[in-house]
Amino acid sequence: MVKEIERAGIPVVHICTVVPISLTVGANRIVPAVAIPHPLGNPALEPKDEKALRRKLVEKCLKALTIEVEGQTVFED
Amino acid sequence: MSKKRVVHYINQFFAGIGGEEKADIKPEVREEVVGPGMAFSTSLKEEAEIVATIICGDSYFNENVEEAKAEIMEMVKKYQPDLFIAGPAFNAGRYGVACGTIAKAVQDELGIDVITGMYTENPGADMYKKSVYIIETGNSAAAMRKAVPDMTKFALKLLKGEEIGAPEEDKYMSRGIRRNYFAEEQGSKRAVNMLIKKLKGEEYITEYPMPDFDRVEANAAVKDITKAKIALVTSGGTVPKGNPDKIESSSASKYGKYDISNFTDLTEADHETAHGGYDPVYANQDSDRVLPVDVLRDLEKEGAIGELHNYFYTTVGNGTSVASSKAFAAEFAKELIADGVQAVILTST
Numbered sequence: 260m261v262k263e264i265e266r267a268g269i270p271v272v273h274i275c276t277v278v279p280i281s282l283t284v285g286a287n288r289i290v291p292a293v294a295i296p297h298p299l300g301n302p303a304l305e306p307k308d309e310k311a312l313r314r315k316l317v318e319k320c321l322k323a324l325t326i327e328v329e330g331q332t333v334f335e336d
Numbered sequence: 337m338s339k340k341r342v343v344h345y346i347n348q349f350f351a352g353i354g355g356e357e358k359a360d361i362k363p364e365v366r367e368e369v370v371g372p373g374m375a376f377s378t379s380l381k382e383e384a385e386i387v388a389t390i391i392c393g394d395s396y397f398n399e400n401v402e403e404a405k406a407e408i409m410e411m412v413k414k415y416q417p418d419l420f421i422a423g424p425a426f427n428a429g430r431y432g433v434a435c436g437t438i439a440k441a442v443q444d445e446l447g448i449d450v451i452t453g454m455y456t457e458n459p460g461a462d463m464y465k466k467s468v469y470i471i472e473t474g475n476s477a478a479a480m481r482k483a484v485p486d487m488t489k490f491a492l493k494l495l496k497g498e499e500i501g502a503p504e505e506d507k508y509m510s511r512g513i514r515r516n517y518f519a520e521e522q523g524s525k526r527a528v529n530m531l532i533k534k535l536k537g538e539e540y541i542t543e544y545p546m547p548d549f550d551r552v553e554a555n556a557a558v559k560d561i562t563k564a565k566i567a568l569v570t571s572g573g574t575v576p577k578g579n580p581d582k583i584e585s586s587s588a589s590k591y592g593k594y595d596i597s598n599f600t601d602l603t604e605a606d607h608e609t610a611h612g613g614y615d616p617v618y619a620n621q622d623s624d625r626v627l628p629v630d631v632l633r634d635l636e637k638e639g640a641i642g643e644l645h646n647y648f649y650t651t652v653g654n655g656t657s658v659a660s661s662k663a664f665a666a667e668f669a670k671e672l673i674a675d676g677v678q679a680v681i682l683t684s685t
Binding site: 260261262263264265266267268269270271272273274275276277279280281283284285286287288292294295296297298299300302310313314316317318320321324325326327328329330332 | 359399429430433462550551552554559561566569571614615619625626627635641651662665666669677681684
């Protein structure tokens with residue numbers, strides 16, 4: 260899906276836990292997520308902290324969208 | 337002659353430990369034949385025996401690749417096998433990646449022969465088919481009956497040190513290796529024959545298939561994110577409570593488009609996941625963990641983004657074919673463009 264959205268002309272960031280799969284699929288902007296069953300959350304945290312963690316990840320995605328990339332780029336910290 | 341030694345790697349599901357709720361178990365070793373090992377053991381007969389089975393949860397492996405790999409390597413080393421068999425993983429993505437990763441490590445670092453088996457669309461296949469022998473299997477465990485004999489036949493060849501034939505012959509995925517051989521006819525004649533067949537519209541087999549690189553260049557970055565309209569897309573199966581369009585829990589045949597204009601936060605009462613390929617407990621408690629609507633609403637209010645698109649698009653990325661996923665996205669991407677969406681955040685579980 261990520262490739263078809265890119266092909267259509269819309270910049271897309273893929274946030275997922277298993278980065279090697281995303282690289283194989285062909286995503287260009289990749290942000291590593293927390294865990295497979297909760298990519299943008301962590302049930303072990305207090306709700307407030309969990310939301311802060313999610314916000315950090317979403318902000319990282321937004322930032323990735325504003326950066327020009329050549330080839331596949333994984334946005335670590 | 338003494339029997340050759342085989343170590344078998346399987347996931348928590350095939351070990352009968354449990355489904356997704358047990359996908360986070362750490363590697364363990366059992367000095368016995370477990371699950372699909374029974375079928376291998378029977379067909380390997382007098383030639384070889386499975387001396388140990390290593391079991392690891394698919395999520396644990398994929399979320400802790402380095403640790404899992406190190407632990408499993410230690411286990412394999414201890415048994416000094418002649419052959420390492422992983423899977424088969426069929427179309428289970430995380431399982432396929434685990435099988436490929438560990439098989440490659442055992443082969444490269446311990447110098448032990450390895451094989452695994454999976455469906456051609458398994459992401460593990462593209463990642464590892466050039467490095468290790470992957471026997472092509474059907475897309476579900478229903479194909480076990482065919483996968484085991486194919487894999488056993490290949491395993492025995494490796495154990496006996498017999499020469500491995502061409503991919504079609506020995507049913508493994510092409511590793512892109514060319515080997516010289518003497519053909520019956522010279523190249524010019526073969527080329528002309530092929531051309532004639534092509535002109536007649538008949539089937540012909542190329543002697544050198546071109547690699548299939550389907551890459552899409554990255555689009556230009558968003559100039560001003562504070563004015564951009566952003567849409568959420570997910571393969572994590574987030575749907576309104578009750579799954580109104582009945583998106584299948586695996587091998588999805590459709591995608592959903594749902595209105596979130598009235599939501600600032602997704603809760604247990606209104607959203608859930610239809611995905612059958614991961615433990616749904618956390619996503620069902622709070623769908624923002626998969627589709628971060630709450631945070632994007634905050635950012636929208638603060639002016640950090642222009643706006644969050646009123647609709648999100650969703651499907652279940654669990655055994656869903658590449659062809660279907662492509663078709664879904666090609667279709668809804670047109671709508672996204674028509675709606676003036678300037679960037680997409682796609683989340684995957």
